Amino acid sequence: MTGSASDSTTIPASGSTSAPSAGPASDPSENGWMRRAILLLAGQAFSLLGSSIVQFAIWWWIVMQTRTGSAMLLATLFGVLPQSLVSIFGGPMADRYNRKALIMLPDLIIAGVTVLLSVSFALDWASLSLIFVVLLIRSAGAGVQEPAVQSFIPDVVPAGKLLRVNSIFGVINSANRIAAPALAAVLVNLVPLWAILLVDVTTAVIGVSFVAMIRVPRTAVRNAKAEAQEGGATAEVAAPTGAAAPAVTNPIAILRRTFADLKVGLAYAMRHPHLKGVILGDALTCFVAVAPMNLTLLLMTREFDGIDLNLGFVNLTTASDKLAANELGLSVGMLLGGALMSAIGPKLLRGSVAQMVAVAFGIAMVGVTVIGLGVSRNLLLYLIIDVLNGVASAVCVGPMRTVMQTESDDAMVGRVFGLDTMLATLGMPLGMLIFAPLADVIPIAWVFVAGGLLTLPVAWYVLVLSRKDVPARARCDG
Incomplete structure (x- = not known):
């Protein structure tokens, strides 16, 4: 629900039991937070704009050249599955390494490709x-970048502003998605595809420049060092208690540590009802609803x-x-x-329970609108339902991110987002493995109706978990 790097720094959210002290030191410095947020959001806006223009141009080229479900399936597998697999490493990396670097480096690699x-x-x-x-490499870069971006936001934004910033992030993403297809449609008719591809290169350089100007608050840097030490102790499960974890350079040891981190993150999230609800709700929605939505083309x-x-104003x-x-x-x-x-979100959705209810409502509306897309035979009605589907998706995304940022312990936020990215992006290609072949043998409208109906129980599941008692910021095992 989708689309799209972390310092080893994370700030304890308000009320965290894992922070050595409470109060102002547990959040980033209030001074200058708006400038940091603007730089981050502007950098991501440019990066998303260029990536979206190129992505639309590539997908339209594939659709108009092939017009088959199998080609769309392959495009989805290469464009989404690598992100899911790489995010296994991306989440722990966001907890251990420099988040700014993990935001910028994938953009530069993708631009080169x-x-x-x-x-x-x-x-x-x-x-x-x-x-x-190329889709594979772009997707792999997103697997590193997305958990890092989401983990970086609490480093530069006070806890009380997270829902607002996440919602603004969603607005920017949506604005890019509005501008990108319009620009792509104009560019496709005016210039060759090779020239359109260079747009992404230009916007990536601009986006990286904005992010490079962000100065991470000292409180976040100090917390990052503590978390890196804690994370190392957690991963080195074989190390004696109290012993310093040795530096890990062997690729096999790094792989082992990564899967140990993933296991710890999975166990941590599944013990927390709200984290479990948003992560599994996101993954299941991507499996049964977002996968068919990829067939709208x-x-x-x-x-x-x-x-x-x-x-x-326009004739289609x-x-x-x-x-x-x-x-x-x-x-x-x-x-x-x-x-x-x-x-209205910051005023109406002040607690995690209210945010979970909003997520459940949004998922239910996604299911209803996906059914509507399938049964509509009027192009104008289809486009109206398409708009409502976008509204429903936005209602989910902001509260989902905020729950994961505020309900996760500081040393676990990267792993929680990495787990969410992995399961959500894995759900989409797995769903496509089922729905795309079906679209070649049965009426494609039936695929949408089936996906929408299967989404409704997911909303109910999230609503049930919203009523579960939440432990007081469950501590990570490390």
Whole structure:
């Protein structure tokens, strides 16, 4: 529910029992937090804009070249599955290493790979296989970057501002999703694909420059050092009690430590009802609802082929026009939902129980609107439901992130987000393995109806867990 780096620094959230002291020192310094938040959000906005434009251009190229569910399945597997697998490492990395670096480095690597793809298109060397490889690398970079970004936010934003900042983050993401398909649709008709790919390179450099200017508060840096020591002790389970954990450089030992971290993070999250609810709710929603949503491009090209729609300010006639309208509808909805959550969320959703109820409601509305997309036979009605689906998605995302940031102990926040990223991004390709082949043998509308109906029990499950007693900031085993 989706799309998209951490210092080894995390600030104890208010009320944490793992912090050595309570009070102002447990949050980042209040001084200058707004500047840090603006730099981070602006950097991510530029990065997301370029990535989204390129992603839409690549996906539309694949859809218009193949028009098959199998090609969409492969594009999803290469574009999503690596993120899920890499996030196994990305979460623990966000708890151990410099989060700023983990935000910036993937952007620079992805920009370099995109340059190579641009050159291949310019020289007529491009192929589906090469595109899939590039999608794989871009997805792997996101597996490192996404847990790091989410873990970095509490380092630079006071705990009381997290829901507002997360909601604004959602608004920026939605605004990018509105601008990106519109720009992509214009660029596809004006310039060759190799030139469009270079947009991502430019925005990545701008985004990295903004993030590089962020100065992490000293309180966060001090907490980071303590957490790194604590995390090392947790991972080195074989080390004697009280013994200093040796530096780990052997790849096998690093792998073992990573899986030990993942195991600790999984056990920690599953003991906490609210963390368990948002993580499993996110994963299951991606499996049964977001996976079919990835087939909206096929639904548009199959069900509305030859159907024009004059909206007054624009006339939807070509395939690229309709694909852009599909993305714009979802993005406008997410923008409206994010703005709503930013405006009223901090007032209405002050506790984790209220935030969990909002997550459950949002998931239920996602299910209902996915059913609506499947049964709609009118293009205008389809686009209206598409907007409502975006609103429902935005209602989920902000509270989900806030619950994970505020209910997780400081040394565990990266692992919690890494676990969420892994399970959510894994749920999507697993769902596609089921739904994409079905879309080639049964009416694609049935796929949407089935996915929407299966989403409703997920909402009920999250609502049930919202009523469970929450331990007082359950401490990590390390």
